[in-house]
Amino acid sequence: MQPKALAISIALALCAAQAHAAGNAVPTSAEEWFAAGRAAVETSKHVVPNRARAKNVILFVGDGMGVSTVTAARILEGQMRNADGEFNRLSFEKLDHMGTSVTASANQQTSDSAPTATAMVTGIKTNDGAISVDQTIERNEPSATVTRAKSVKTILEQAEERGMSTGIVTTARLTHATPAVNYAHIGNRDWEADSNLPAGATVADIARQLLEFPYGDGLEVALGGGRSYFMPNTASDPEYPSQKGRRKDGRDLTKEWTTKYKQSAYVWDKAAFDAVNPQQTKHLLGLFERSHMRYEADRKDDVAGEPSLAEMTEKAIKMLGQNKKGFYLMVEAGRIDHAHHAGNAYRALTDTVALSEAVEVAKRLTDDQDTLIVVTADHSHVFTIAGYPSRGNPILGKSAIDGVASTDALGLTYTTVSYANGPGWTGGFQRKEYNPATEGSVAAPYNGSALRPNLAGIDTTAPNYMQEATVPMGSETHAGEDVAIYASGPNAYLFRGPQEQNVIYHVMADALGLNKGGHGHGHGRGRD
Missing domain, CATH: 3.40.720.10 (Alkaline Phosphatase, subunit A)
Structure with missing residues (x-):
């Protein structure tokens, strides 16, 4: 795009960005995103430090x-x-x-x-x-x-x-x-x-x-x-x-x-x-x-x-x-x-x-x-937000890209939000029983359940759902x-x-x- 055309485009997008900001609408083009960033800077320039005495x-x-x-x-x-x-x-x-x-x-x-x-x-x-x-x-x-x-x-x-x-x-x-x-x-x-x-x-x-x-x-x-x-x-x-x-x-x-x-x-x-x-x-x-x-x-x-x-x-x-x-x-x-x-x-x-x-x-x-x-x-x-979920993916849901659930190294789905420790189910007790020496054997087939729960069929957005925690503890810290x-x-x-x-x-x-x-x-x- 030529400089003059770009300037016009940005000027128009700036007006659109201000309208977007007022209505909390999301920019839908590169020009609108660029102008919205610029509008944010211009708005900040008008914030004057208030040195008055507070009542x-x-x-x-x-x-x-x-x-x-x-x-x-x-x-x-x-x-x-x-x-x-x-x-x-x-x-x-x-x-x-x-x-x-x-x-x-x-x-x-x-x-x-x-x-x-x-x-x-x-x-x-x-x-x-x-x-x-x-x-x-x-x-x-x-x-x-x-x-x-x-x-x-x-x-x-x-x-x-x-x-x-x-x-x-x-x-x-x-x-x-x-x-x-x-x-x-x-x-x-x-x-x-x-x-x-x-x-x-x-x-x-x-x-x-x-x-x-x-x-x-x-x-x-x-x-x-x-x-x-x-x-x-x-x-x-x-x-x-x-x-x-x-x-x-x-x-x-x-x-x-x-x-x-x-x-x-x-x-x-x-x-x-x-x-x-x-x-x-x-x-x-x-x-x-x-x-x-x-x-x-x-x-x-x-x-x-x-x-x-x-x-x-x-x-x-x-x-x-x-x-x-x-x-x-x-x-x-x-x-x-x-x-x-x-x-x-x-x-x-x-x-x-x-x-x-x-x-x-x-x-x-x-x-x-x-x-x-x-x-x-x-x-x-x-409390952490992780994975690579697509924009708009339910924040309390399972991490997914374009509607396709993401999986970990065990082939299991996981949620976007979780905890580093706490009471959330981690399979902690099964983990203690897991024996790497028998991994994959008939006596102890390895399907990942010893390390993490299978979230298939579980509504992780439900109000009572307890997010997973890496370290099992009675109370998250x-x-x-x-x-x-x-x-x-x-x-x-x-x-x-x-x-x-x-x-x-x-x-x-x-x-x-x-x-x-x-x-x-x-x-x-x-x-x-």
């Missing part, structure tokens, strides 16, 4: 949402809409700025959620299992005095001190590691109720710390699961009457919430949640399950009903947004992590899509000019690679390249104008 900060955490999870969820969401999944983008992938987060904790190469979430809300790195305390604490430190001395003030606590409104939304238990780091300080993340504490311990359990929160006027919004950790072991659960609470101190923290806070409400089902008026309620506690809330794919099966992550996010923002001094909110899609541990990609990916919907709500209800939105993960998982950070609003431009995870706190705190002239008490110890 609000919303931190979204996809627990266990590694890059491979984001990619697969992007494809699945598109395919669920009968669109091109590879060209699709989740809502948070469209935010203006992006970086990566180094998730190693102070003592672990591959970390759990406690130190990684702590890093994001306190600005320091600590040890595995630790909730907003520094790395010098012992995992099972029972003393309240010692724990207090090693505590590190969180961004939520600082926001409350300033008079801002604060909230936590999660699909996990409110006492689980990621939400707990905002308001609790304890050496062992498992001490969620007093019945979990060792004998003689004086440190308050995590649920109790939510009610005895000493800063400002307390959290305005706390929505998630974990009802049993707030109820005494003599009280029947309102949704499951045959089951009791977990507290042995006799305290009913759900009742204490409404006693402590004026214009407050406690809800445990969808109807009561929907009835809450954001303009009339100042403090809202919602506990929608005894333990974790249901996966997004299973919410419809809950008789009492559970709000979606997007619905909880909307209610929280409408409540918190009434404060002229601004707000801090953490929103966690906590069950992405749990589905991965169970080797169940379908639920991990559909919960990731639910997070995308929650971010979309937040974008609609806030303004980039005064609200910093950060979307990231605490850590990744050993976290992974140690960096995770992505997506951001928009004030200070979002500061997320670039690989950064230590604790930098996330410092970007958010700087956006709000916190810690000017220092943290206020050394490197952050104490709860003054």
Whole structure:
């Protein structure tokens, strides 16, 4: 093609590319792909760093949402809409700025959620299992005095001190590691109720710390699961009457919430949640399950009903947004992590899509000019996308090229997504019995079944299918690679390249104008 003709073609294709981008349509020619790439660059040139002071900060955490999870969820969401999944983008992938987060904790190469979430809300790195305390604490430190001395003030606590409104939304238990780091300080993340504490311990359990929160006027919004950790072991659960609470101190923290806070409400089902008026309620506690809330794919099966992550996010923002001094909110899609541990990609990916919907709500209800939105993960998982499947092949299906199933060296089909370890069927026990010396013999004919399952006739896209794992384990593990950070609003431009995870706190705190002239008490110890 001649240069002039090429220029005209590109100009026309550029217009088409912009239309494609607006409608999420896929380019269909070389010229359109070229122009779409060029249009992306031109669009990026108009992104101006926002150096304004933030009024609000919303931190979204996809627990266990590694890059491979984001990619697969992007494809699945598109395919669920009968669109091109590879060209699709989740809502948070469209935010203006992006970086990566180094998730190693102070003592672990591959970390759990406690130190990684702590890093994001306190600005320091600590040890595995630790909730907003520094790395010098012992995992099972029972003393309240010692724990207090090693505590590190969180961004939520600082926001409350300033008079801002604060909230936590999660699909996990409110006492689980990621939400707990905002308001609790304890050496062992498992001490969620007093019945979990060792004998003689004086440190308050995590649920109790939510009610005895000493800063400002307390959290305005706390929505998630974990009802049993707030109820005494003599009280029947309102949704499951045959089951009791977990507290042995006799305290009913759900009742204490409404006693402590004026214009407050406690809800445990969808109807009561929907009835809450954001303009009339100042403090809202919602506990929608005894333990974790249901996966997004299973919410419809809950008789009492559970709000979606997007619905909880909307209610929280409408409540918190009434404060002229601004707000801090953490929103966690906590069950992405749990589905991965169970080797169940379908639920991990559909919960990731639910997070995308929650971010979309937040974008609609806030303004980039005064609200910093950060979307990231605490850590990744050993979840992988492999093979050479054709574009459009079902992401949860068997790898295939132009409809022809791909096979491994044993002649067996395999799925596109799988795990490096976990509970997925690997033929592990048969592998132990396999004897290479008798391979191919009449006594032990070799057909590959000793090493891998035959997936013929198995629907690997089914919600309950457990993806294969290379190393058999009772529970799939976290992974140690960096995770992505997506951001928009004030200070979002500061997320670039690989950064230590604790930098996330410092970007958010700087956006709000916190810690000017220092943290206020050394490197952050104490709860003054």
